[in-house]
Amino acid sequence: MPRLSASTPLPAHVMKPGYDRGSLKPGILHIGVGAFHRAHQAVYTDAALAKEFGDWGIVGVSLRSVDIVHDLRAQDGLYTVIARSAAGDSAQVVGSVVRGLSGTEDREDILALMADPAIRVVTVTVTEKAYGYDPVSCGLDRNHPSVAADLAGPGAPVGVIGYLVEGLSRRHAAGLPPFTVLCCDNLPTNGRIVRRLVIEMAGAHDPALANWISGQGAFPCSMVDRIVPAATEETRARAERLIGAKDELALDTEPFMQWVIEDHFISGRPKWEAGGALFVADVEPYEKMKLRLLNGSHSLIAYLGQLKGLEFVRDVMAVPEYRALVRRHMQEAVKTLDPVPGIDLAGYMDQLIERFENPTIAHKTQQIAMDGTQKLPQRILAGAVETLAKGGDASSAAYVIALWIAYARKTEEINDPRAAELKAAAANMAAGDPSASFLAIPRLFPQALMENSLWRARVNAELEKLNAG
Known part of the structure; x- marks a missing residue:
């Protein structure tokens, strides 16, 4: 079979460049x-x-x-x-x-x-x-x-x-x-x-x-x-x-x-x-919507999938319990968003669920799980700070961080630029406060989360449930 090139005759059903x-x-x-x-x-x-x-x-x-x-x-x-x-x-x-x-x-x-x-x-x-x-x-x-x-x-x-x-x-x-x-x-x-x-x-x-x-x-x-x-x-x-x-x-x-x-x-x-x-004129409302609803949910799916042995996003979404967790996360995150011009946020969330469920897309949870220290601040942590400031409990954000910590502890070779720090944190988890070594990683968690004892307790409680499961 010849390789694709400018001289390749393409079938009629294939869309081709519409210009010279x-x-x-x-x-x-x-x-x-x-x-x-x-x-x-x-x-x-x-x-x-x-x-x-x-x-x-x-x-x-x-x-x-x-x-x-x-x-x-x-x-x-x-x-x-x-x-x-x-x-x-x-x-x-x-x-x-x-x-x-x-x-x-x-x-x-x-x-x-x-x-x-x-x-x-x-x-x-x-x-x-x-x-x-x-x-x-x-x-x-x-x-x-x-x-x-x-x-x-x-x-x-x-x-x-x-x-x-x-x-x-x-x-x-x-x-x-x-x-x-x-x-x-x-x-x-x-x-x-x-x-x-x-x-x-x-x-x-x-x-x-x-x-x-x-x-x-x-x-x-x-x-x-x-x-x-x-x-x-x-x-x-x-x-x-x-x-x-x-x-x-x-x-x-x-x-x-x-x-x-x-x-x-x-x-x-x-x-x-x-x-x-x-x-x-202003991209920020769209950007925040995508980071917190799509990318934040992707991180949840990725770490949950890696812990449960589910290779693809579609596999996680096929489990009704896990699908409900994704929906819950979106419902928490959407409360931190301002109106987005031209976007029905409820419809956008429904569309995301449908996209994640696409049976033909083999999107690996392992691929999404990489570089968590670079992704979680804007996908999860910023929204958690805003949720807590508004009087919410940021419980779904705590769950995602617990999943990430459990993943970091379980995974032998973490694909992350701060992998050495993550492995050190995993090796120094305290029995009474297992998240403390991760929250102490420099320049990662906002001070507002590090100082919020109730939110930290939620992370630890979720870690205990994951350990028990």
Whole structure:
């Protein structure tokens, strides 16, 4: 079977790029060209190009992996996105990615592109832990390996903030306007956080650069949503059947897709609204809704699934008792939300339950469980603080934290940047106060939770029930 390429004849039932790829030139550089970006922002860009063609091709950058870049080159940037539901599968070959580059092989090429005025937008999906954000200082975590390296060696970046600073530095030196930086990761007020980190690192090297970025840069916030499981051999075999060619980059995903963006761009943007993107003045209500209802529930499902030996989200949701726990968690979390323009929150929660139950999506609980120290502060802990401040008991949040602690104690190899601290906490759990060693982990739990004896007692009570079960 031949490999997918620009010359591959595709079956009529496969959705194809609705524009001339041969005329497409780069206008976006994307850092973190993994599964989520390819099933989300690249799909929106495909729709935008079909509606209103322009120089908005994507150069996909992987800071660490070379395999995905080599696969993109071998397939002329093409890959298959399979939207799956109980109603059936539909395949789309996406063409908006025009080139792939790797930070380990092509650093200078990446930086040269960032300094090229043709690149007007830099989008980012690298996961929460990659930014080197310290939630206590609300600035750079100077102990983060990439942050430390980029502070010590400007000009040869290794981390995402270092690349953004060096790219902006080169534009400043050339007298060019900055590119717009659009963060698409699950950080609260993500654009403002990335702006703060970039300005702090720039200021450490060149105060004039920091002032220029502060005055002229644009860092719009955005909220992204689509469930994209890790691809498997089954995914690739399904794509081969659907498109009649081998595709090493094929992805499974759900039909649902959402992107809410603050409309603040320096030098234009694609017509992403053609794919359904919503442009708003304030993203925060949507962002908080998604973090606390979808992502918070996902964390509950993940740790419960890992403790109960349930591999996929759909397996957890198939147990009525566990499904009820997810619903209870949403009902607690929704009380911390302000009204969200255009969203019926009760309907949104029903839709989430339906999405989690999708029998065709093999979303592993193990995948969601990773990096808990980076995810739980915005998904669970912030909402718990607000719930307690309003007189609630935050009992579901306590349950999720108990699940996480039990998972950390049980799991031999925890996939988390603070794994050593978690293992130390697990080894030092006190019989009378088993959560204390975890709550004492520096720069993790808000003071309001650490000092709330009733809430801590709820966590401990839930841990005892889990131990007894």
